[in-house]
Amino acid sequence: MSDSQKVTAGEPLRVALLGCGVVGSSVARLLTEHADDLAARVGRPLELVGIAVRRAGRDRSDLPVDPALFTTDAESLVTRADIVVEVIGGIEPARGLIEKAMAHGASVVSANKALLAEAGPSLYASAAEHGVDLYYEAAVAGAIPILRPIRESLAGDDVRKVLGIVNGTTNYVLDKMDTTGQGFAEAVEQAQALGYAEADPTADVEGFDAAAKAAILASLAFHTRVSSDQVYREGITEVSAADVQAAREMDCVVKLLAICERTEVADADGVLTPGVSVRVHPAMIPRSHPLGGVRDAFNAVFVEADAAGELMFYGKGAGGDPTASAVLGDVVAVARHRVGGGRGPGESAYADLPVLGMGQALTRYHISLAVADRPGVLAQVATAFAAHDVSIETVRQKVVVDEEGGETRASLVVVTHTAPDAALSATVEALAALDTVHEVTSVMRVEGS
The missing domain is CATH 3.30.70.260 (ACT domain)
Structure with missing residues (x-):
């Protein structure tokens, strides 16, 4: 970080928020309500200098923020912030705004799983070029701290496998099919009524959401670049009541699993070559397994490492406040770096293992x-x-x-x-x-x- 990017004593850190949907609203509210505590933890006040929205005239009187902060000019907003929080989702304009923010010296906190899974390497490169941080704990499993433990706490270990329930919508649907005997369509309708599923649940039930998260998890766990299009994907739309009953007869339960593992495959001469297998699909899993008891819309990630052994991370995987909790944890981390100097870890892709096809x-x-x-x-x-x-x-x-x-x-x-x-x-x-x-x-x- 250059001297110009360090914050002088007592000077607030300027925070720009891109997006004010369910997650963005929670971030804005928590930034405001917990301002004193956050300032004490960072060592400087965090000043919300703007909230980029699509429609400035919408009534947002329920948020405890100055209405003057809302703007449709995201391009300008990112150039006058020390930290940019991106929760708008999608690829564009999110990528362009993040790159512009970094070029102007801002560290970035994102919850955008789709963007990180597609363009993570280029964003890491931009962060390194401009000497800023890129954090994205909220991109996978909401409030559950999983990315930082893999990226930092297990940096001295060898992760062998990551097995996870990383989509709350599908877990809710499959859980109801198992516990109440509901059919797939009925369970999806109930999930929509409770706000667990979107009006168009395709991204969830077809596994696209989980595949993006699997790509991020595999990239961090195995120090190898994995994009979402390299992840084998099957959704849960074909899971039937008969499948659920068959699992029950085996004392198993059906879950949509994200499975990332380091493995070895033999070539025609029997020579073993290391590689990475990354897949998302429904599977039967024993009820006695730690993931077998994950109910409703909760998420859980099971990690196997050489030295640490088996680790389990469990909690709320979606929702405004849980996801905002992960976002603010990242904000505090990058803010501390700007106050004290230094940066968080960048991309680690040194292993460069081949990503194996599903057949292997x-x-x-x-x-x-x-x-x-x-x-x-x-x-x-x-x-x-x-x-x-x-x-x-x-x-x-x-x-x-x-x-x-x-x-x-x-x-x-x-x-x-x-x-x-x-x-x-x-x-x-x-x-x-x-x-x-x-x-x-x-x-x-x-x-x-």
Whole structure:
């Protein structure tokens, strides 16, 4: 940080706020209501010098701030601040405003997961070029402190795996499907009524939100650049009541999981090469697992590290005040740097590990089949698994009668041992092609055991 960027004794630090939605409103309110405490913690007052909004005429009398602070001129606002807080979301104009703020010497605190997942490296580079901080704890899991522990507290350790429930909307929907027997559509409607889901819940239920967060977590945990388009993604729209019931029969629960792990894959010559697997998809997880008991719209992240072992981070993953708590924690951190000098950690991408495709990820499958009830069927099924080097862990069979045709059929449930996802997927295709298999009724991955 240059001498011109240090704050003289007693001089307030100017804070500009970009966005005044649910999170922005909470940030503005907490900055105002806790002004004295924040000043004591930082060593200087924090002065809110402007709030950039899209429509200046909107009634915001419920906020304890001077109405004169609201402006539609975000471009000008970021040039007269020491710290810029960005909570508008999206890629543009957020990226341009952040870059302009940094060019004018401002440190930046952001809650923008989509932007960090897409343009994190360029923003880190801009922060380094201009000698300022870039903090974004609120971009993942709301109030839960997870990014700073990975980036700083575990900097001396080797993180092996990050397994998380990082989207409150999908966790609420799946939890209600499990505990009340609601269908997917009904559970989504209830989540919308309670404010947990947007009117258009696509970003949540299709896994886009979780994929962006997974990219950020993997980048920090494995010192490797991972973008959201490198994250394998499946949403929860295809999760059925039958899937939830099947999980219950295994003493499991269905969760949308963000899974980031460092692994090794063998090439054609058997040489092991390290890589990073990053994926988001629904999976069965044992109820006894720490993530299995995460209810409602809460988030949780489970971290496995070589020296530290297993760590669990749990709390509110969304909402105005919880997210604002994470934002203000970052504001205090960067403000202290500006008062005392120095900067927080920048990008760490030295490992530069390859990001592996989903086919190379190691997982397990739960497969439900409707098959003919006659001798030799199980042998055919077992042969299909063996042909793809997939080992079977358990098999359950139940005989059912087709009431319309009077035909006797069997329901076959197979749980595999761990195998590459490509081999498991190919096995499912082979099973579907068998003349003794009437239908592959359900396929779901199994994690956490």
